[in-house]
Amino acid sequence: MLYRETGQFKTSYKKDMAIFPIRQDRWAVIAILIFVVVVVPMVATEHVIAGYLIPLLIWAIAAIGLNILTGYTGQLSLGHGAFMAVGAYSAYNLASRIPELPIILVFLLAGLITAIFGVLVGSPSLRIKGFYLAVATLAAQFFVEWAFATFPWFVGGAASMVIDTPKMSILGYKITSTLDNYYLILGFVVVGTLFAKNLVRSEIGRAWMAIRDMDVAAEVIGIRPLYTKLSAFAVSSFYGGVAGALYAFCYVKSVDFTAFDLFVSLKVLFMIIIGGMGSILGCFLGATFIVALPIILNEIAHLFAGQIPSAMLSNIEHMIFGGLIIFFLIVEPHGLARLWMTAKEKLRLWPFPH
Amino acid sequence: MSESQADNIILGFDNVSISFGAVIALTEVSFEVPEHEVVAIIGPNGAGKTTALNVINGVYQPTQGTITYKGEVRQGMRPHQAAVQGIARTFQNVALFKGMNTVDNIMTGRNLKMKSNLLMQGLYWGPAQREEIVHRQAVEKIIDFLEIESVRKTIVGRLPFGLQKRVELGRALAAEPDMLLLDEPMAGMNLEEKEDMCRFILDVNEELGTTIVLIEHDMSVVMDISDRVIVLDYGRKISEGKPDAVRNDQKVIDAYLGVSH
């Protein structure tokens, strides 16, 4: 009864093409925004915000990036961790070498540098397709890890290869508390999500999906394959770079190349598979799932068997991740987002059966 | 069918041959397609009809011979350039983007006409938004014309084959092409659907003046709507002319009946 479109006639194309054409959806999003901006800081403990919400939001940004490349454009990438690393190190170098730069500009520039790197990595994508391209992204992943581990220049010549990030401030206001970091990241998330949503419903989004669905046909109707693929790499690595920079500055407060290894690339890939490839909502669902799973497992383990050694828990986690990936790919390849859409469809008819 | 005075030749094949390794697909095929006409390419299976279409729109490059389009000799034209120059086409097995809905699929056909860049699209403001709306209107006109309003938001992968073919035609029309290549546009359709498609094709030809080159197996359709017919067999042109003349050509009858030659 609640979720109905009756009476909501879209009287213009503009209304039909809006991000949330259904009124109830708009209200829901506004409610979520209010909840996230106002309610959460009031009720959640610092531990929860710093330990779970902040990383969740950062992973969501990273997931949006990977989803654009792999979910929307169909280019499998195993090197997203490398993009995050490039973003983190770029931001560090910008912030420490040019302290006058405003921090938001630092993050955006870091994203831009990563985007350029992403275009380089994706440049063979016209000649090399499918698995081979995935292997190229793997090469980038290993190369970047090695580069940041080997050359002290990236950390300003410091003796230790892991270094703390400088303090941040916006227009004189120092960003120190957990809540400060939370709002900063939230700002990026809101703007980034909106931007991504706009892109995927525009011409470039259709071009990306066309390349994914049938790239030969796309070329025949005039879509330029190279430009489309490279733009996907660029936007994807921009988001990855910003996520990496935020990860370093707002979450772990240090730049550490081991934080962006192959397992991180696979983790983000799992997020978009479970959450739903080709869906912005899926990025959030997947990130939430991956962040929440270890917590849930821990709770269940406590209930059943007292203390389980963390090594064993980690193994069980691996098994569940792997098993869930296989499960989702078999049962619902479009992930939680599709399950959610199906549920919404049922909700529109409820309480009627059809 | 349009009776016309001496029209310009929009497409010319001059001794075109193409082979893939040991497989010779076309041998010294020559013909001319006058502007604003409906030309059908027919022939038994494997005659090289789809290959001819692929050569026209740049998917394959001929190993020999020249192709002239709009009066200019083409060298190594790629599909993207063919699209830019006003050639649109449909495919035998429906090359739609199965993950998108009808509107979006047809909107991709407008991509050559869209100018806004990535940044503007991301902000979805001003020029980018206006452009989307303008093109959406053009697409809706096509949806209206092809009578597929009811499946506007359906993911095309779920549509029946006949409707998919119609959507594909819509996508080709969205580019406002000068020449339309149709590869078996009526395959898998029942009588009513075929009549609808014929009507659409003729309307496009008569109202918009679009030159049509189509491959078709249904002889009654070919006879009804084409101005001119070209017959291929084993990669060679064996006949050409008005539909009635071709129908009665002994060589054509032999080819279809499988008389060895």
Place this chain on the structure above:
Amino acid sequence: MPMELAFFIEVLVAGLLSGVMYSLVALGFVLIFKASGVFNFAQGAMVLFAALTFVRILEMGVNFWLAVAIALAVMIVLAIIIERVMLRPLVAQPVIILFMATIGLNYFLEGLAQGIWDSQVHGLDIGIPDVPWMSLLESTNILISLFDVWSAVICGVLVLFLAFFFQKGRIGRALRAVADDNQAAMSVGIPLQLIWAIVWATAGMVALVAGAIWGQRLGVQFSISLVALKALPVLILGGFNSIAGAIIGGLIIGASEKVAEVYLGPIIGGGIESWVAYFIAMLFLIVRPQGLFGEKIIERV
């Protein structure tokens, strides 16, 4: 023989020998790819699983050859389970989905292996002494370990056996039919699921041999599964569906990686072996996208 030349030959031979081992792992990939068209990202985890199972059984005091038999049986059972639970439901899906499923499988197997057997490093001795080949050293100044030589011989024999087995005979023919077209193979009565089970079991056996050899080399531990990722450049070079390509690709990658590491490494910075193989493969790909022996893909419109 002058020292520099002797050294170079040492490096080259060491590279070739490790290349043989890469070939072995790559072979497991090729077999599965030829049969089911899927790139098995989990091959590394299978090597780890096989090695762990083997070494733990050995540690329990079981006789060497019995342990081999048990480990082999475990791998075969694993293969059958994988085929039934994962491959069968996904048979109609595009290959990229299958690939992602094997990534999931990789995670699963890693967790399972270490969950059952624990994550410590286990030393493994399969009975081949790791000592220099004395006679060679005395005559030519070239230092090569007997272990490397013997493992190369074992791998070589295995590779030849597999190549022969899958090229000739009924199984070979059935395999190639399945690789070409699943549906057609089924319609002439080839038992698709049985073939897949055989192939995955063979890949499991290959994983066991690779695991045993690498295990003695590096110790049986988690990082063994990463070695499998090295097989990727081999496959790129040799083509994903060519056994000969896996062999030759492995040799080339092994040799060039070692040479680059020893001669180029000091100039650029140490540790380049983590990515140099990939770069070599990439350069190759750009020139020849289908690899040395792979088949050219003609897209039909």
